[in-house]
Amino acid sequence: MSRRSGGLIGDWAEAQRRMQQTQQIQHREAERRQRAYEREAARGQREQQAAYRQHREAEARRRTERIEAEVSALQGLLAAGCRAPAFRTAALVRPEQLEPFAPGNLAHPLPMPRLEQFQQQSSGWALGPNRRAQAEREAHARYTQAWQAAHAAEMQRQQQLAAYRQQYDQWAAQQLAGIREHNNGLAELARALRAGDADAAVEYFSAALYASTAWPEALPRQLAAAYDPGARELVLDWQLPGFQVVPEAKSVRYMPSTDQDKETARPATQRRALYRDLLAQCLLLVARELYAADEFGALESVVVNGFVDDHDPVTGQEAQIVLASVAAARSAFAGLRLEQVSAVDCLVEGLRGQLSARPDQLTAVRPGRRPDEVGGGVVSHGGHTSGGEDEPDLFGMDPIAFENLVAELFRAMGMEAVTTQRSGDGGVDIEANDPSPITGGRIVVQVKRYRNTVPPTAVRDLYGTVQDKGANKGVLVTTSSFGPTSYTFSNGKPLELVPGEKLVELLHQYGLRGRLGGGPGAAVPQRPAPDPEPPADHNVLGMTWSGRVALDVCALVCAGNRVLSEDHFVFFNNPRTPDGSVRARAHAAPDKAALEVSFDALPREADRLVLVAAVDPEADPHADLAGFTDARIRLLDAAGAEAGQLEVSDGRAGETALVLGSFRRRSNGDWDFVIGGKGYRGGLEDLLREYGVEVA
Template identity: 70%
Template sequence: MSRRSNGLVGVWAEAQRQQQRQREAQARYQRDQERQQRAYQREVARSQRERKAAYREQREAEARRRTRELDARVEALQGLLATGCRAPAFRASALARAERVEAFAPGPLAQPVPMPDPARYQAQGGGWTAGRRAQAEAEARARFERDWQSAQAAEAQRQAQFATYQRQYQQWADAQLGEIRRHNAGIQEMTAGLRNGDAEAAVAYFSAALYASTGWPDELPRQVSAAYDSGARQLVLNWELPKYDVVPEAKSVRYMINADEEKESPRPVTQRRALYRDVLAQCLLLVLRDLFAADEFGALESVALNGFVDDHDPATGRRAPMFLGTVMASRAGFAELHLEQVNAVNCLVDGLRGQLSARPDQYAAVRPGRVPEEVGNGVVTHGGDEEPDLYAMDPLAFESLVAELFRAMGMQAVTTQRSNDGGVDVDALDPTPIRGGKIVVQVKRYRNTVPPTAVRDLYGTVQDAGANKGVLVTTSKFGPGSHTFANGKPLELVPGGELVDLLHRHGLRGRLGSGEQRQPVPAQRTAPESEGRGDDHNVLGMYWSGGVALDVCALVCRGNRVLDDDHFVFYNNPRTPDGTVRALIPVAPDKAAIQVDFDALPAGADRLVVIAAIDPVANPGADLSGFTDAGIRLLDAERTPLDQLDVSDGRPGETALVLGSFRRRANGDWEFVTGGRGYRGGLEELVQDYGIEVE
């Protein structure tokens, strides 16, 4: 007889089974978690290895690229003479200008006004009666006559404007052709003088041949002093040679993994000295080749050439020309040489009996043979420091030079009276039809950056004078505020570097200072508290509406990549190593402030990116929807407002935003470009796009 269970044992057994299943499920979950964790760790380790490998590959590729550049530079120096000999010979015809001007283009004025078609003026809705039909016909004739009279008046006005434009064009075209013909007549006079042994014509022509030579590398100096001995038919000249640093000091570049830096392997001193000496010999031979090849008139029987470097004399410390090579070559003897196959040093010293410094790297000078000053016909110098220093020029002379530049560019230009000039230094008129017109010009002989207030004043002058354009010419540069204000307005800004280039391109002369340094060099800072207190730094004051707390940061970049982590200025790194960019305590109405010394930023930096991100401590869970009515105040060192730069508002869901970037222009000036790209992943996601690894 079996006993029936009272149910307690079954309940207890079921409970045990449930607990067992829970323990097994928990164990499986734990094993899955551990497996996922191990997989995640393996993935992280693999990703880190890949990033490190990619970074290493990038650095090694950069080192290889720099090495290739060094090899290419040395190869170009070794083949300087051979390459130059393949360049076409200079001819006098290259100096002539084609007798043609821009064609007359009246645009819409060339199209006659269409006359109304009588067929389109029919009586409308004349009705059934003869009276109504007659009235409708009379109204149609009246409309036709009214439109005909209007079209005739418009056509008469068009013809008058067309005739005026045609007269203006003809006057301009005649002036342009007259200038071209005077120029070509001067070329013909020079060539006639060459055939007759005229010294001035010979110096002008052969100087032009050297400056126009396509075989002479652009990066090498071009400075000549010359005279011509008509009796001996000999050109005597001093020509500037490149300095010792033309030969790269480094031979190759390697990436050092452990130190995470690129290391340059130095070029052996004996190799560098030998190559420099060979380069000097090639340069002298190339100058002789260009001169004899350009002589299509038989003006040269021989050339006395002295090569010099313009540097500080190691014996006196003073800047002076030091002669490193000299040679006197006859036409007959030089014609027998096969320059593309010669050893340059042996050819110069043994073949042509010239002299070449044994230690040109130490500026061990040679005694020149015949120098231009001994000829007696007057020495003409082109290039170098003989050009007038624009900084030291008299203000009136500087204004006259700018007016002369505008005239050389085909415009009519005069300087204004010193008093009551209305802020205009030069009045110019561009006679080009359609796009020409009145131009007001202001000149600023400054050394420091031109403030935006000067650009604003020029714009007011343009409006007051009713001019078509305003041009501001300076010996210094313009800041980002000036370029931002001028954008989209009839204003043109000409900084010092472009001014010198324009002068040279139009046959005028001028330089900025000694010419040794084109970019300002920041003063040495001896203590952190003195950093950034120069007169040329700027303050960027950021302001916005709303109560959202933000971290405003700056990235010093080359392109879209930060130079390194130390050039990311934020709350944990308030300044760059050189102190050119640093965070400041804001002053109302600003909520954040950054100080920037644009002129002293690293040479490799071409961009300063300003960003903003939500402060996750002060505003956890907030986004940039409360970031509105924002802007950047551009201030000078005394916190005087220079300009106001607008930035984009924030958007819901985004927690970081690129406010904008200051970008270095080709001429060294900076301009501001508005940003606007937002990020949902906050500051970490944003800076990763600029090459910063976030741990």
């Protein structure tokens, strides 16, 4: 019994010992794995920290490289500008080449039916003589009917082809006449330049500077110019870039200890030297561009006064401060190799010009001859308004003063508004904040002191700025106007366009002053008078459809597949053509949209009126034309009596714009309706491009 009992205890003790050994082994293995995990985590963290540091250091190097590239571009402005092609009137000559006549399917004759297509293909024994004769008569009758229909269709095709050819010939003649008139105008300009005409010289050389490819977009191109025919001298005031165009930082370095980028400041003396060199390059480049463009021998000398718009450090008033000036005779300028010169030495020593010793502190120099001292016509893009005028001319207002005026308007409207710095503003002239709790938010504002229509690219750039800045809205304010393509692009986007007449109206509404052109005491533009009543012989095109999709119905007055002009595109922001022959109008049930058309008053060169429909992105940005069904156009006379209905194609899923159809002028002057049906997935913008309207 004792041996047996001892054996049980021994077995239990051995089992306990083995279990302890196993637990110790497992514990040591767990500790080993934990240490390995911690080593791996530490290594991963070190690698992550190293990768993060490398990323930040690389980003700092890229910022340094961008700064160096900016400085290099400023230092190489003159050399790069000298490689730009000279302005020539030949580049403005329009070739007498037109789009060839392309009638499309109208050029192909319609196939005529053949008798054998209608005869029964059966064996002679299958039918008796009487039945076979009857079948032949029936086949011949069907053939005759089909042939007559095909013949009528072919005759209609030939008539349409002849009418289209006549329309094309008329269009081609008009296009050629316009091209020749333009080219004759260039020839007349050349004759006037050779004769020393002052107006022609100012117009031509101003255009040469504005069209030059030698100037980076970031540099200003504002000028005032006059021409002295007796001395054959062109005198200019040319706007120079401000001191801020030279980067303050010299380099950027990442500091791991603070996890921040540290900028090394550019020494003040170095920055001033770079700025002085840039100003000298600008004046030399202006003179070079003028002489290079002088293919008519109109210039014997050029006077350039380089100025900046800023606050006079003496008076504190806004002023044009002349920082550099030079009078460069052709004989002295012709011997210069501008690609190799030191710009400062060339300007000051070689041409005996003047250059501010401290342009960064707005230390002015004595200007040379000024445009208003020449007499005669002066073309000006910039300058100050006269304080004696009751209404300051917005066109002639100082750029900074104009921005301040627009900012003051926003403040008068109950918003917070400040102007930005002249450079580095990211395309923003004014930053405003609307405190309204629902519709308000951050607003970025651009101002364009233009005389011509603002190009659609400016609207597109503003939209990019709104997205980049994370703003709630973008506003583009101009002294001129916008074209239909700009309104089309802005539709459905957080953009607002304020043309010149609306700007003047708002200024007066909020107690501020401003006018568009004219002299002292000139009448301020008023709200346009209401459109006169449409002609008595007009028609109303009432548009109706099933479904709840919200649509904009528009019209294009075209010659062929090209709209006559942007003003001949009638839509929500352009409610009538210039001659009033096509107008938008308020609709009445059962119509959902309506247009007024006086077909007899349409331009002679127009051969078709195209009707289109597009989804309204403001009403439903995700809608398409899948629900556009049972659509028709009701044709009403001037008294409102229905003269007929025209069916149009249904919409399709995924498409957001549709050509409903077009009225086409026949050779006898009548108008026929041709159903459309072509859809577009890119909305109204894609459709308009096909009709020659470039949308931003």
